[in-house]
Amino acid sequence: MAPDRDIEIELRLLIEAIYLKYNYDFRDYSGASFKRRVRHALQQFNCNTITALQERIMHEPSAFMQLLQYLTIPVSEMFRDPSYYLALRQQVVPLLKTYPSVKVWVAGCSTGEEVYSLAILLKEEGLLERSIIYATDINPRSLEKAERGIFSLENIRTYTENYQKAGGQRAFSDYYTAAYEGALFDKSLRENVTFADHSLATDSVFSETQLVSCRNVLIYFNKALQDRAFGLFHESLCHRGFLGLGSKESLDFSSYAKRFEPLVKSERIFRKA
Amino acid sequence: MNTGTLDSLLLSRASALEAVVIGASAGGVQALLQIFAGLGADYRLPIVTVLHLPDDRRSQLAEVFQQRLGVRVKEADDKESLQGGTLYFAASGYHLLIENDRSFSLSREEPLHFSRPSIDVLFESAADVYGPALMGVLLTGANEDGAQGIATIKQLGGLTVVQDPADAQVPTMPEAALALGPADFVLPIPGIQALLAELNKSQC
Numbered sequence: 370m371a372p373d374r375d376i377e378i379e380l381r382l383l384i385e386a387i388y389l390k391y392n393y394d395f396r397d398y399s400g401a402s403f404k405r406r407v408r409h410a411l412q413q414f415n416c417n418t419i420t421a422l423q424e425r426i427m428h429e430p431s432a433f434m435q436l437l438q439y440l441t442i443p444v445s446e447m448f449r450d451p452s453y454y455l456a457l458r459q460q461v462v463p464l465l466k467t468y469p470s471v472k473v474w475v476a477g478c479s480t481g482e483e484v485y486s487l488a489i490l491l492k493e494e495g496l497l498e499r500s501i502i503y504a505t506d507i508n509p510r511s512l513e514k515a516e517r518g519i520f521s522l523e524n525i526r527t528y529t530e531n532y533q534k535a536g537g538q539r540a541f542s543d544y545y546t547a548a549y550e551g552a553l554f555d556k557s558l559r560e561n562v563t564f565a566d567h568s569l570a571t572d573s574v575f576s577e578t579q580l581v582s583c584r585n586v587l588i589y590f591n592k593a594l595q596d597r598a599f600g601l602f603h604e605s606l607c608h609r610g611f612l613g614l615g616s617k618e619s620l621d622f623s624s625y626a627k628r629f630e631p632l633v634k635s636e637r638i639f640r641k642a
Numbered sequence: 643m644n645t646g647t648l649d650s651l652l653l654s655r656a657s658a659l660e661a662v663v664i665g666a667s668a669g670g671v672q673a674l675l676q677i678f679a680g681l682g683a684d685y686r687l688p689i690v691t692v693l694h695l696p697d698d699r700r701s702q703l704a705e706v707f708q709q710r711l712g713v714r715v716k717e718a719d720d721k722e723s724l725q726g727g728t729l730y731f732a733a734s735g736y737h738l739l740i741e742n743d744r745s746f747s748l749s750r751e752e753p754l755h756f757s758r759p760s761i762d763v764l765f766e767s768a769a770d771v772y773g774p775a776l777m778g779v780l781l782t783g784a785n786e787d788g789a790q791g792i793a794t795i796k797q798l799g800g801l802t803v804v805q806d807p808a809d810a811q812v813p814t815m816p817e818a819a820l821a822l823g824p825a826d827f828v829l830p831i832p833g834i835q836a837l838l839a840e841l842n843k844s845q846c
Contacts, residue, residue, distance in 0.1 A: 373798070399747040401767040406751070414685035444750055588720050588736075588748045595721070606668065617733050617748050622721040 379419035382402060386423050391433055394509060394570040397594035403440070410439040422481045434510070441508045442589065444526035445482040446524060448531035449584075450616050455536045456636040461611050462494045465579055468624065471500040472578040474605060476569060476598070477586030478504040481515025482528075485544075486535075487582065490557040493538045497561060503576060512564045518554040520545075525552050569598040581606060585615035590623055599625040603641065612639040614638055655801055656841050660775040661724060661740075662687050665761030665791065665809035667694040667783025669811025674707070674781070677835045678729065681713040686842050689713075690740070690768070692732045692759045694783070703731045711797045720748045732759035739767035742846040765791025772825035777841075779834060781805045783815030792819045796826075803827040803834060 380403075384395045392577040395403060407419060412434070426433040448454050465471050471491075475484050484504040491497040506512050520528075529541040543553040567575070569586070583600045587595050602612055603625060612629060614637040620626045629639040666674055670693045681689075688801040693703060707729065708715040710757040718738055723745045732738035736748040738759050754760035764777050765788060778795040780788045782805060796802045807813035809830035819825065829837065 373773075399739070399741060401741050401747055401748075401770070402737070402751065404770070405739075405749075405763070405767070442749070442751055444752060449664040585750045588750070591741075592721055615750075617720055617736055619719065621719070 373526065376419065378408060383419050383423045389464055390427060390641060392571065397570065397591045399589055406440050410436055414438060421549065427440060437508055441511065443479050443511055445479045446531065446537045447482045447528035447553065448486045451531045453613065453616070453636045454486060455519045456633040456638055457613065458490055458494065458536045460633055461497065461580065461638065465496060468579055472502060472576055473580045473582065474503045474578045476505055476581060476583040478506050478515060480511045480603045481518065482520065483582065483584065484515060484562060485518065485554050485558055488562065489544055492558065500561055502562045504562055504564045505567065507568045509566060510558065516564050518550065519551040520554070520558060521551050554574055569601060570594055572604035574601050576605065577607050578610060580605055581612040587618050588606060588615065589602060595626065595630065596623050599623050603628055606641045608641065610641045613637065643717060653790040658775055659687060659841060661768065661772055661776055662689045662777045662779065664689060664691040664763055664779040664781065665765065666781040667785060667787065669782035673831055676802065676831045677838060678713065679835060680839045683712055685713050685727045688726055688728055688730065690718065690730045691765065692738065692761045692764050694757050695734050701780055718746045722746050730735060732764065733761055737763040737765060740771050743759040744771065745817060750843055755785050757787050761788035762781045762791040766794045769795040769800055772800065776800035777784060777803065779803040780810050780816055780819050782810035784812045785814060787816035788815055789822050793822045793824065796823065801826050803829060803837065805834065806830045813834050
């Protein structure tokens with residue numbers, strides 16, 4: 370079992386090096402999938418050992434930025450889990466409409482698919498103009514892509530189906546123009562979006578919000594870091610504010626379990642208790 | 643070693659086992675119902691199963707199996723600790739992994755072998771955690787998911803069981819595993835069922 374013990378040691382050293390040198394904190398990420406991603410990165414970097422990879426990223430910041438792309442999970446789609454967006458539209462939006470202005474935080478927004486989905490939803494409900502959406506992520510390249518608002522045309526059919534199932538009221542094609550490089554989404558959708566670098570592991574709350582949507586991000590965190598994130602959401606949300614999680618995420622194992630109550634249990638939409 | 647006899651090898655290893663992982667694809671529902679038929683609530687080990695299903699369908703697997711089995715059945719939740727006497731299914735649309743503290747984590751990383759959950763992902767993470775205290779079982783299926791996982795379990799000292807390809811509804815998956823190296827047991831479904839039951843008797 371010696372080689373495996375070595376890998377555990379090397380992984381911890383790599384994570385520590387990344388934290389000390391670049392201030393990205395992966396120390397409380399779920400270990401098993403993080404290890405998978407590092408092993409995958411080893412192949413891409415042609416490194417035989419994690420220690421060799423550590424040597425590279427210590428002395429080449431550009432190599433670290435490349436590694437970061439393997440360590441974060443930029444897999445997303447528009448209106449993913451349409452029933453989630455339908456529930457937001459039917460059960461959360463009517464309550465959001467009672468506020469003079471609405472602030473939404475999409476935490477871990479990756480390349481922005483969820484941000485544009487929410488913007489479309491809020492626009493159709495007449496809320497977008499008095500809303501601010503904070504879209505945050507730790508990966509600057511993902512944020513740049515999100516800000517450009519260009520998505521691959523090959524996924525548009527799936528997105529269109531999702532949009533319709535999510536209660537979409539128009540033709541999905543109203544929101545983008547097809548260009549040779551992809552589907553360019555309407556600028557008006559992101560006029561009220563602020564894209565920002567923010568880490569749930571190291572940063573603090575930056576604004577009061579009415580809705581936090583953080584989907585398929587917390588599964589990559591261990592319980593301690595999940596609790597930290599729930600703490601930030603709790604602090605950020607206004608009295609009776611809303612929290613939406615991924616379809617397999619829950620507060621059940623968190624010390625915040627009693628500080629949120631389910632609003633739409635099947636869609637993992639909660640309300641501050 | 644490659645036959646249906648369970649005796650000496652198993653006796654020496656079974657009491658050290660802490661978990662069983664199982665992978666199945668095409669034809670898997672029937673095979674799983676058969677191998678689990680005798681399991682009761684007193685079963686010592688946690689059993690964790692990946693069964694390939696369409697990504698867009700919400701899984702009713704746990705309910706379907708619970709109605710027919712004596713053992714407790716549930717979908718594995720993120721951060722949940724593994725318990726003996728429980729049969730866990732991986733949720734549809736997510737990879738399922740096991741952490742060093744013997745709890746589950748989920749992941750939405752890219753599918754592997756067009757599969758999410760992937761058998762390889764579960765098997766490799768479980769082998770990392772349990773080493774020789776793991777038994778891996780690979781059943782019928784039409785792709786190559788699980789073959790590398792079985793090889794990793796074996797390499798890290800665990801026990802491996804592959805369904806006899808001649809007995810499998812679709813032999814591709816067990817054949818792919820055997821092509822990478824021999825398994826500790828190559829058995830038809832009744833043999834695997836007996837083996838799982840035997841593991842419970844041989845506890846110390």
